[in-house]
Amino acid sequence: xxxxxxxxxxxxxxxxxxxxxxxxxxxxxxxxxxxxxxxxxxxxxxxxxxxxxxxxxxxxxxxxxxxxxxxxxxxxxxxxxxxxxxxxxxxxxxxxxxxxxxxxxxxxxxxxxxxxxxxxxxxxxxxxxxxxxxxxxxxxxxxxxxxxxxxxxxxxxxxxxxxxxxxxxxxxxxxxxxxxxxxxxxxxxxxxxxxxxxxxxxxxxxxxxxxxxxxxxxxxxxxxxxxxxxxxxxxxxxxxxxxxxxxxxxxxxxxxxxxxxxxxxxxxxxxxxxxxxxxxxxxxxxxxxxxxxxxxxxxxxxxxxxxxxxxxxxxxxxxxxxxxxxxxxxxxxxxxxxxxxxxxxxxxxxxxxxxxxxxxx
Amino acid sequence: xxxxxxxxxxxxxxxxxxxxxxxxxxxxxxxxxxxxxxxxxxxxxxxxxxxxxxxxxxxxxxxxxxxxxxxxxxxxxxxxxxxxxxxxxxxxxxxxxxxxxxxxxxxxxxxxxxxxxxxxxxxxxxxxxxxxxxxxxxxxxxxxxxxxxxxxxxxxxxxxxxxxxxxxxxxxxxxxxxxxxxxxxxxxxxxxxxxxxxxxxxxxxxxxxxxxxxxxxxxxxxxxxxxxxxxxxxxxxxxxxxxxxxxxxxxxxxxxxxxxxxxxxxxxxxxxxxxxxxxxxxxxxxxxxxxxxxxxxxxxxxxxxxxxxxxxxxxxxxxxxxxxxxxxxxxxxxxxxxxxxxxxxxxxxxxxxxxxxxxxx
Numbered sequence: 001x002x003x004x005x006x007x008x009x010x011x012x013x014x015x016x017x018x019x020x021x022x023x024x025x026x027x028x029x030x031x032x033x034x035x036x037x038x039x040x041x042x043x044x045x046x047x048x049x050x051x052x053x054x055x056x057x058x059x060x061x062x063x064x065x066x067x068x069x070x071x072x073x074x075x076x077x078x079x080x081x082x083x084x085x086x087x088x089x090x091x092x093x094x095x096x097x098x099x100x101x102x103x104x105x106x107x108x109x110x111x112x113x114x115x116x117x118x119x120x121x122x123x124x125x126x127x128x129x130x131x132x133x134x135x136x137x138x139x140x141x142x143x144x145x146x147x148x149x150x151x152x153x154x155x156x157x158x159x160x161x162x163x164x165x166x167x168x169x170x171x172x173x174x175x176x177x178x179x180x181x182x183x184x185x186x187x188x189x190x191x192x193x194x195x196x197x198x199x200x201x202x203x204x205x206x207x208x209x210x211x212x213x214x215x216x217x218x219x220x221x222x223x224x225x226x227x228x229x230x231x232x233x234x235x236x237x238x239x240x241x242x243x244x245x246x247x248x249x250x251x252x253x254x255x256x257x258x259x260x261x262x263x264x265x266x267x268x269x270x271x272x273x274x275x276x277x278x279x280x281x282x283x284x285x286x287x288x289x290x291x292x293x294x295x296x297x298x299x300x301x302x303x304x305x306x307x308x309x310x311x312x313x314x315x316x317x318x319x320x321x322x323x324x325x326x327x328x329x330x331x332x333x334x335x336x337x338x339x340x341x342x343x344x345x346x347x348x349x350x351x352x353x354x355x356x357x358x359x360x361x
Numbered sequence: 362x363x364x365x366x367x368x369x370x371x372x373x374x375x376x377x378x379x380x381x382x383x384x385x386x387x388x389x390x391x392x393x394x395x396x397x398x399x400x401x402x403x404x405x406x407x408x409x410x411x412x413x414x415x416x417x418x419x420x421x422x423x424x425x426x427x428x429x430x431x432x433x434x435x436x437x438x439x440x441x442x443x444x445x446x447x448x449x450x451x452x453x454x455x456x457x458x459x460x461x462x463x464x465x466x467x468x469x470x471x472x473x474x475x476x477x478x479x480x481x482x483x484x485x486x487x488x489x490x491x492x493x494x495x496x497x498x499x500x501x502x503x504x505x506x507x508x509x510x511x512x513x514x515x516x517x518x519x520x521x522x523x524x525x526x527x528x529x530x531x532x533x534x535x536x537x538x539x540x541x542x543x544x545x546x547x548x549x550x551x552x553x554x555x556x557x558x559x560x561x562x563x564x565x566x567x568x569x570x571x572x573x574x575x576x577x578x579x580x581x582x583x584x585x586x587x588x589x590x591x592x593x594x595x596x597x598x599x600x601x602x603x604x605x606x607x608x609x610x611x612x613x614x615x616x617x618x619x620x621x622x623x624x625x626x627x628x629x630x631x632x633x634x635x636x637x638x639x640x641x642x643x644x645x646x647x648x649x650x651x652x653x654x655x656x657x658x659x660x661x662x663x664x665x666x667x668x669x670x671x672x673x674x675x676x677x678x679x680x681x682x683x684x685x686x687x688x689x690x691x692x693x694x695x696x697x698x699x700x701x702x703x704x705x706x707x708x709x710x711x712x713x714x715x716x717x718x719x720x721x722x
Contacts, residue, residue: 004394008401011601016388019396023387027380033365033680035380037560040369040683073434073562074583077597081581109581194598199398201434201562201600220442220470222435236438237555239562239600240372319394322401 005344007315008322009151009297009335010174010195013344018248037241041234049240050232053247060250060258063206064183070205070225071233071243075192076102076173079203080109083169086225087188088115088142089216095120095144095166097135099155100128101328102147102171110145120144127329128153130289134161141166142214143187149175151195152326154288154299154333160185167208175296176204177253178338179263187211193242195296196338197249202242253338262338269336269345270295276352283360284352287329301331307359308332314355320348366705368676369683370512370658370696371535371556374705379609398602402595410601411593414608421611421619424567425544431566431586432594432604436553437463437534440564441470444530447586448549449476449503450577456481456505456527458496460516461489462689463508463532471506481505488690489514491650495522502527503575504548510536512556513687515649515660515694521546528569536657537565538614539699540624548572554603556657557699558610563603614699623699630697630706631656637713644721645713648690662692668720669693675716681709 006013029036032045039046054069063069072078083106088094093116096107100123110117121135128150135144144163149156151174160168160182167187176191188207194200205225212226221227227235256262274293277284277300287299302308308324308331315323325331336345367374390397393406400407415430424430433439444467449455454477457468461484471478482496489511496505505524510517512535521529521543528548537552549568555561566586573587582588588596617623635654638645638661648660663669669685669692676684686694697706 002394003388006395006399008399008404010598011399011401013399014396019388023384026384026387027364027377032682033363034367034682035375038367038369038372038374040372041561043369043682073600074439075597077583078435081583085581109583112579112581114579192598199600199602200402200598201603218473218475220446220473222438222442222470236436237371237553237561239434239560239603241560241602242562242600321393321395321404 004319004321005347006322007320007334009333011200012195012335012337013339015249015252015339018245018252021248022245036244039240041237041240046240049244049247053243053250056247056250060253061177061181062183066208067206068209068229070207070228071238072203072205072228073201073239075203076171076190077105079171079190080106082223083145084110084113084115085219085223086215087169087211089214091140091142092116093140093142095138095141097132097144097146098122098124099131099147100150101152102150106145106171128155129287131155131157131292137164143167143169145169147171149294149296151297151335152328154294154297155292156294156296177259178266178296180259193246198242198246201239202246266295266338269340269342270298272345272349273298273334276349280356280360283356296335296337298334298336299325299329299331305330311355315351318351320351365680365682366708367683368681368695368697370694372561373556373696373698374700376610376613376700379606379613382609383606397605400601402598402601407601410605410608414604414611417608417611421614422538422542423544427569428567429570429590431568431589432599433564433566433589434562434600436564437532437551438466440532440551441467443584444506445471445474445476446580446584447576448530448572450575452501452503453477454501454503456499456502458493458505458507459483459485460492460508461511462513463511467506467532489516490648492516492518492653498525504528504530506530508532510655510657512658512696513689515655515658516653517655517657538620539627539657541620554607559603559607562600563607627656627699630701630703631659633706633710634659634695637710641717641721644717657696657698659695659697660686660690660692666691672716676712679712681712
């Protein structure tokens with residue numbers, strides 16, 4: 001069977017081996033005569049799947065014991081609402097680093113909940129094509145929120161900033177588990193799994209155990225992080241199938257050499273495409289500043305917008321879907337998350353070269 | 362391959378044909394070279410899956426045009442929190458029918474949000490073994506909430522009550538799409554899909570379009586029903602795989618003769634087990650009153666609790682897992698949702714007969 005190279009921004013490519021395991025076990029999970037997705041979340045079999053996913057994640061991502069690992073639903077957009085509700089209960093003062101669309105949505109949701117938002121850094125002055133390298137120091141913040149990778153603009157923090165006296169709350173949705181994580185300054189990190197770690201429908205939250213006493217009294221039970229922590233993420237029925245697939249992705253990550261291995265893999269993949277861009281900077285107009293480039297989402301425009309549909313049509317014919325850029329930047333975007341094979345990036349780089357040969361003036 | 366007969370209360374059995382289709386298409390959805398779960402939710406292929414699921418549901422369940430159909434996540438527990446937030450914004454006065462555990466949780470969440478809760482009917486006086494047949498009339502309620510089927514106690518509304526001047530908001534999680542629905546008095550109905558309609562991780566909400574103007578101003582965007590309505594449930598990434606499987610379950614429902622067909626199927630299935638209970642009422646102590654019996658969850662105790670593990674062990678050996686009763690009732694519970702085949706109910710009925718022959722004094 002011939003698999004496409006799918007460059008969509010998410011949901012995105014999964015490791016072929018993971019999909020093969022899911023397929024094999026679909027009607028009969030390990031000889032039980034039942035699909036994993038038909039099983040009670042309170043039963044021993046699913047519990048083993050859950051426990052292994054949690055402990056594998058802790059080991060692979062090097063998550064210190066001061067953090068709980070929660071499995072939730074609703075994506076980053078739900079976290080944008082839950083973070084002010086849970087972490088800014090009484091003080092109501094928080095910092096936000098604005099690196100574009102997703103950061104802005106997070107800021108809006110904090111403001112709706114009457115949090116006093118300090119935009120401590122922003123790259124709005126240049127259509128978010130870079131990551132700010134410093135930020136305002138403000139006293140008494142509950143947290144500083146940031147987006148580690150911006151899918152739309154193709155920018156990524158190369159290293160985490162030092163937030164001074166407070167802690168970082170990080171939306172890692174689009175570069176979760178793509179490289180080692182330094183937990184020193186992190187208070188909470190979260191990610192929808194649908195880009196680097198599984199299908200859509202699961203949100204992984206890594207949260208400092210000290211954060212639960214900030215919850216507001218009138219917060220509904222299901223909106224409290226402590227509810228998930230106290231109940232092993234099973235206060236109600238979790239998305240069992242997603243947790244299962246996430247667990248398989250973690251096993252695949254082990255086979256790739258963990259986060260250090262996958263980082264090397266991702267660097268070498270992205271280099272194939274950035275090298276083409278850099279070899280013809282007047283034809284491939286990279287959006288992100290070089291020092292802020294994402295290893296996950298590579299964005300560029302052609303000098304002539306009319307080339308966009310021509311490029312996309314050719315890509316579709318070569319079974320490389322998903323390359324259309326977001327409307328905020330236009331042009332093209334190649335999303336090359338963990339599970340995109342190097343062959344896929346090579347195929348795209350080759351196509352870009354050939355396309356330039358044909359259309360460059 | 363030998364499939365188990367899985368009597369778990371949810372997540373629960375799915376139609377074998379649905380699982381076979383998922384398995385077949387897992388790595389290559391309809392010749393695209395991509396798994397459905399790897400595809401962008403903004404693309405044409407997933408959009409067709411989404412549109413068909415919505416229109417099939419509307420047709421099969423006879424949902425009038427005054428309702429929107431929303432795909433959400435977070436299960437009934439999230440709805441318990443969202444309903445007061447969205448439907449009781451200013452008036453803050455609502456009725457709740459209390460038929461046990463799930464109703465009680467819904468009531469608690471309304472109270473946390475300072476809604477003036479009127480418990481208009483309750484069967485708490487008799488460990489929730491019946492469905493109340495009338496309720497207090499209270500003026501000025503925003504809605505009356507009820508649970509159409511109680512998984513724990515094995516009770517089910519045989520027909521929907523007439524709520525007088527207000528409308529019903531119904532948690533249908535455990536009998537959704539198991540029989541025709543009379544929408545006359547319904548303002549909103551919702552269900553997690555993991556019992557009758559798919560894997561866990563998707564919540565279907567059917568809501569009257571007139572309800573959106575009750576939302577409170579400080580409600581985060583992702584917690585508003587109107588956000589899902591305005592964005593075809595794609596304000597953010599939906600659980601695409603679950604929507605796909607839900608769509609396949611709807612096609613299977615068509616093949617079963619729609620909701621009338623499945624109702625007959627469910628009645629004949631449940632009768633096999635209730636007939637055994639009624640033939641030996643001193644050995645199989647049915648929990649639910651006969652006029653309130655659920656077609657979905659059949660609950661009973663043995664005269665001697667020590668028989669419970671003996672029965673369960675024998676059932677496991679016959680590959681009939683999931684029969685342990687909930688701790689609130691004890692004893693046994695057979696969950697026989699839509700996708701449980703008649704052969705499964707027959708196998709259980711046969712086993713109950715044989716077990717009685719061996720253990721009845």
